[in-house]
Amino acid sequence: MTRKQKRLSIIAGLGLVLAIAAGLILMALRDQIVFFYSPSEIAEKGVAPGEAIRLGGLVADGSWMQDGETNTFVVTDGATEMTAHYVGILPDLFREGQGVVAEGSIRPDGTFEATNVLAKHDENYLPREVADTLRDQGVWQGGE
The missing domain is CATH 1.20.5 (Single alpha-helices involved in coiled-coils or other helix-helix interfaces)
Incomplete structure (x- = not known):
């Protein structure tokens, strides 16, 4: 050779x-390369309680309750809803009917315990992954 x-x-x-x-x-x-899971994907995949994930979708209208720094709200993708709990100060742009991505884990009772909440930065922005998922399910018709 x-x-x-x-x-x-x-x-x-x-x-x-x-x-x-x-x-x-x-x-x-x-399974970790995904930016976030929608409530429907969490239900389909059977994500284990305690596993660190990101939950993305829209904050359901009329679902946000605040008691001091304790916040409870519902994240929906149009087909499935998941209740999320967050202790802390939410971003200024957090509101009902807007896109949100929350980092945290599923509790044993099936609710989501958020450790960090990310909200859109202006009225023209929705994370591409959230927009694509919502558009595929016919919930959101916004522009590109």
Whole structure:
């Protein structure tokens, strides 16, 4: 075997090892690559209580209740609703009927315990993932 052939076989071997490593990493992260889950997706996938996830959708009209820093609101995607609880100060732009993404986990009782709440930054913005999900379900007809 010549030097050139040895070099090519080593490069090919390293390329194969890197491809296998990348495949294993992507398989391990396949459920974590999603930016958020809608309430319907959480119900379908059967997300385990305590698992850290992001919940995205619209804040249902008339669902936001505030008692000091304790906030309770319903996130909906039009088909399914999920009650969320958050202790802290909500973003200034948080309101009913608007898009929201909440980070946290599912409680054993099936409600969502949020540790962080993200709201849209102006009247023209809705996270692309939230807009696509809501548009696919026929709930939101907004522009691109």
